[in-house]
Amino acid sequence: MGRQPCCDKVGLKKGPWTSDEDKKLINFILANGQCCWRAVPKLAGLLRCGKSCRLRWTNYLRPDLKRGLLSEYEEKMVIDLHAQLGNRWSKIASHLPGRTDNEIKNHWNTHIKKKLRKMGIDPLTHKPLSTIETPPLPPPQQEVQVQENIQEIEQQAVQQSCSTSIVSELDQNKEPETSLQSTVTQEEEINNMAASAYDTMEQTDGFCIDEVPLIEPHEILVPCGLSPSSTSIPTSSSSSSTSTSSSSSSYDSNNILEDLLLPDFEWPINNVDIGLWGDYLNSWDVLISDVVGDRKQTTMFDPPLNQCSRMILDQDSWINGLL
């Protein structure tokens, strides 16, 4: 019988996304939340398959993404987590706020693998490379070399002020023989360790103090309708039932697209001290203005300020990438 393709591929666009497509997708997600990816392209007016939309959103457009190279500490985290979890990139990514599984996977394949090999460590097993694969070194010397390399990485990680707990705990927890073993309990331990590590980070001046927190879709503060009560994105479970004004289910497709233009908002610039948000807000203004085109409208996000601070937009990826 075979599996049906995820979508009707006839007439669907493939390849790199254009900024116009990005805008459409962003507007749709911000207005409606993440729900039913299969329906997203149709409702958002995109000639893409739902899968492609989901990937584009999660890997590139999500506002909580960090861009740029992984820091040394993040690299060390990836190496340690990979030793524990293997190629389970999404699990690894879940411990690195603002990083996607795709990004980590790419970084692993292009950077870390090479780095480890160079240091005489097998990236697959995290053990010293066998003598067959490595240039001939006298056995004791080789061992010393690998140990030094490992110590070097760990030292680098330790230098990151907030990294010590997770690194040492992960190392202690490492299975001596097979690093790819991962039971549920082990994963739970890793989760706990990572959680405690990030707790620590928030309290220190270390690497993560100004990092972007992972936010859930419902935490993204979005003007999704005219009603003052609907200031946050509905979750996938609630998006079709709760809102009376912005629920996609209550519109035909033509109206939906009109309503995606995020009507009648005003930035709360005069009301609150937005601090560094000024730049972001200006960028948003550009973004939204561009979308509404000749309809001169402004857009209002009306969250409490403390909520505002949770939604940190990486301007480089989120704005510059689009415009």
Added chain:
DNA sequence: AACCCTCGCAACCGCCTACCG
């Protein structure tokens, strides 16, 4: 300046799993 090669990253593909009727 032109060509070639390498590298990095975004995107695609296909499989797996969870969920629902």
Added chain:
DNA sequence: GCGGTAGGCGGTTGCGAGGGT
């Protein structure tokens, strides 16, 4: 319990940028 569907995940590919010759 079974089949179908959607979402998620990991592996792979293709293309553009940058560097070298």
